[in-house]
Amino acid sequence: MLFTKAEEIFNCLQGNGTPFIGVISFGNAYYGVALTEMQERAASQGFQVAALGAFISRHTMTTDLGAGRPDAKDEAIMMDFGRKAYAKILSGDYDLHKQPKTNWSSSEEANKIIAFRETNKDPYCFPKEFRAKKISDDCIKCKTCVRNCPVDAIDIETRTFDLDRCIGCYGCINRCPKHAISQDSPEVKEFMKGFVEHFIKERLEPEIFL
Known part of the structure; x- marks a missing residue:
C-alpha cells in the first residue's frame, strides 16, 4: 500500500x-x-x-x-x-x-x-494505535528524527508526536542514534511478535x- x-x-x-x-x-x-x-x-x-x-x-x-x-x-x-x-x-x-x-x-x-x-x-494511513510512539530520557535532542520526519510530526521540545500528521513510516524509530523512540502500544507490540513469527x-x- x-x-x-x-x-x-x-x-x-x-x-x-x-x-x-x-x-x-x-x-x-x-x-x-x-x-x-x-x-x-x-x-x-x-x-x-x-x-x-x-x-x-x-x-x-x-x-x-x-x-x-x-x-x-x-x-x-x-x-x-x-x-x-x-x-x-x-x-x-x-x-x-x-x-x-x-x-x-x-x-x-x-x-x-x-x-x-x-x-x-x-489515501492509506496506519491506524493511530500503530502510529503511537514515545521518546525516552535517552533522547539528546539531536533532532535526527525531526529532520527525517517526512510530515513534520515531531515536537522534540515536548517529546510529542502529532498522530494526525504521522504516517507511521517508523523513520524516527529507525534513525534515532540513541534508540530513544519506541512504539507506545502494547497491542501493536503483541501483534508484531506474531507478525515476525509468521514471516521470518x-x-x-x-x-x-x-
Whole structure:
C-alpha cells in the first residue's frame, strides 16, 4: 500500500508521456497493491509506465524481518533490473509487457487488509494505535528524527508526536542514534511478535515487471 503522501507527490507531477520506472521496498512480508496502485497513479498523471520493481529491505517496524537485506543477491537483481529498464526505454519501448499483480500474503489476516485495499483506493494511513510512539530520557535532542520526519510530526521540545500528521513510516524509530523512540502500544507490540513469527520462516525474493 502506498502511504498518504503518495497522493500529494503524484498530484504535483505531470508526465506528458515521460517513461516511468517505479520501485517499492517491502520487509520480507508482502507489498499488497503497492505496485498496481503506483502504476495507476503514474498513468493517471500522464506517465508511460515502463518498468516496476518490488525489492526487499529491512522491515520498517522490526529489525528481525528482512535483516541484512538488500544483500549481494538482491543488489545483483537490482542492477540487472536497472540495466534492462534503461535499455528498454532507450529502444523506445515504453510499454509494460509484464503487468504487476497484487502480492498476496501467506497470512490470512494480512490478506483481509490487502483485499480491502484492492477496492478502496483512498489515501492509506496506519491506524493511530500503530502510529503511537514515545521518546525516552535517552533522547539528546539531536533532532535526527525531526529532520527525517517526512510530515513534520515531531515536537522534540515536548517529546510529542502529532498522530494526525504521522504516517507511521517508523523513520524516527529507525534513525534515532540513541534508540530513544519506541512504539507506545502494547497491542501493536503483541501483534508484531506474531507478525515476525509468521514471516521470518522464509526468504522472499524481489519481483520485477518489464
